[in-house]
Amino acid sequence: MPASLQIPLTPPQSEQVLRRQAEALAGYSLGELAALAGLPVPDDLRRDKGWIGVLLEMWLGASAGSKPEQDFAAIGVELKTIPIDSSGRPLETTFVCVAPLTGNTGVTWESSHVRHKLQRVLWVPVEGERQIPLAERRVGAPLLWSPSPEEDEQLRRDWEELMDLIVLGQVERITARHGEVMQLRPKAANSKALTEAIGASGEPILTLPRGFYLKKNFTGALLARHFFSPENK
Template identity: 70%
Template sequence: MTPLLLPAGPPESEAELLTRARLLAGLTLSEVAEQVGIVQPRDLKRDKGWVGMLLETALGASAGSKPEQDFAHLGVELKTIPIDSQGKPLETTFVCVAPLTGNSGLTWQRSHLRHKLSRVLWIPVEGERTLPLATRRIGSPLLWSPNAEEEAELRRDWEELMDMIVLGEVEQITARHGEVLQIRPKAANSRALTAGTGKDGQPIMTLPRGFYLKKRFTAALLARHFLL
């Protein structure tokens, strides 16, 4: 196998980042793992974030686990998206943790969610469980910013969900709330609790929550740009 010869260090521009991502298109996960020196797990049961971490490393991302964009110096977030043989997303996409306290005066314009989604490098990856992890191929990248319609949809859902959190209704939020965005518990286990607000404004302990893009949003986005 010919080495990829990806440049070392973070990319210096969006164009360079996109060029690097295009070099990965068509390669298998095992080919990339071998070239960047990352051990590949047998499956993703215990290593759910491994594909994202692999591509971050290959592309020279700098954020790691810090709460900022993966390519903060470029203002670009990296999102891998597992797809089926028709190019449709297989699962919802985690964006960021939902803030459960200290939200008075927070607006959509200043929200962490909007900041994270302002510029996204989407990389589709074959994700069907029948395919061995090693042979799954990386797809063509897409550098995306929400258009006016997409931003309006996201803002509507964000405002509705944040209203519920502020009004102490966090425990009533289900994955069915929201047209394109949902809030779901995001914790390693049911003992990992965080501070929240109850119905009468009292402090409560509850599971951490995360914002996720629903499949219908990402499916439409991929279909439009890749003409599926």
């Protein structure tokens, strides 16, 4: 294990620095990185779902923590780890941010939190197949990505459809099938963590918090295009 691999003491000040640090992690196992960082490896991710993200945030110098801004706020980059199978396909949807269920007057796609989060993303694939013990799963090569005009349009259409339903008091009728590339799903630790929303008649109601998630068809196409296209061979 190279001694030169060190946790940065300050957040990266440029995309180039961030990319180099992410590329340096490629090929390491999560167990190796956790040992170097002094972090225990959980038995599984059922109770520690965000553990991989926390580990990689440490190694990359992310600054946001739980604040509602990009992980690398100084350079405008969001970090997204993505579990993949042996063929490089995503194994699950990707959480983007919590959805606002009230106070949405005047919000547009251009000013939305979703678009802000997805303007520039560092994708870090990680082996995610369950038969591989967590400590032995390896980190893949990173990708710095911004939505193409076509991708931005796909995301905008889904966001507008979902936000229209929220504003019209239909939040509890939204299912994971709504949206072509982005969906809205409950995002809560338990069924008692309720938040305010608008009901069908415009009345205030309590419902589970919701989050925006990128569907696997979107992230799968994104990874395939960048990692497996002929021009990147």
